[in-house]
Amino acid sequence: MGVDSVILYSVLILGGIGLLCGSLLLVASRFFSVTLDPRVGDLIKILPGANCGACGFAGCAQYARELVSGKTTPGACRVVDEKGSAAIASILGVENQAVEKFVAVLRCQGEDGVARKGAEYAGLKSCRAAALSFGGDKDCSYGCLGFGDCVEVCAFQAIRKGEKGLVVVDPEKCVGCGKCIEECPKGMLLLIPSSSRVYVACLSREKGKKVMQACKKGCIACKKCEKTCPVEAIRVEDNLARIDVEKCTNCGLCVEACPTGSIVQRGAATA
DSSP states (O other): OHHHHHHHHHHHHHHHHHHHHHHHHHHHHHOOOOOOOOOHHHHHHHHOOOOOTTTTSHHHHHHHHHHHHHOOOGGGGGGSOOOHHHHHHHHHHHOOOOOOOOOOOSSOOOOBBOOBOOOOOSOOOOOOHHHHHHTTBBBBSSOOOSHHHHHOOEEETTEEOOTTSSSEEEEETTOOOOHHHOTTTTOOOOEEHHHHHHHOOOOEEEHHHHHHHHHHHSSOOOOOHHHHHHOOEEEEETTEEEEETTTOOOOHHHHHHHOOOOETTTTTOOO
């Protein structure tokens, strides 16, 4: 067999293999193709596109597919506004239900000059790294470290580093996605309903004397707030005041009663 014949046969064999593979791919595409519901595209246009994952899915596209399949509800997205929620419900042909919006708050007021520092931290400027290094540089091991790991993960620029060693949440920009909650190694951030105006800006569970040695605005578990609340929305447990947002009427009496100022009205805490 000559060289030319070998080349010819090789070309014919390769061509045949290519034709066979192409035919198999064509058949497979017909049998295994998935028809995309056009509503998915419409929903993606309405969804914020931040892919924050607050809905419980990898991103807005997956959430849109799950909505169409009926495996989740429009209320799972915390980011869309009332108008967007109504549009989603209209596309899906379901009743629009109002969903309570949430906003993040910082459970700490231990800014520079308020919380005492017991050491000088010189490591990586990261809350997670500092937390692993003896809990950071503050005497209060529960306090915000202020390096801004939460700032980095916020897709809505709702958190910034403050000038006095704490992070600051902008309630107007915060959509309550919860990414900052997951990122904070100390659990300093909390999601509360946007209708709630009062919260405890402290997380220390130490006894009163030790709290005051570390921070001037820490909760000392004196129970004055508990005794003052007319609807029994506050309980002091494990040396820390806790507010039941379901019962709280935002009257503000606990804010006035707190001797250290550890209970604040949303927007009042500074950093």
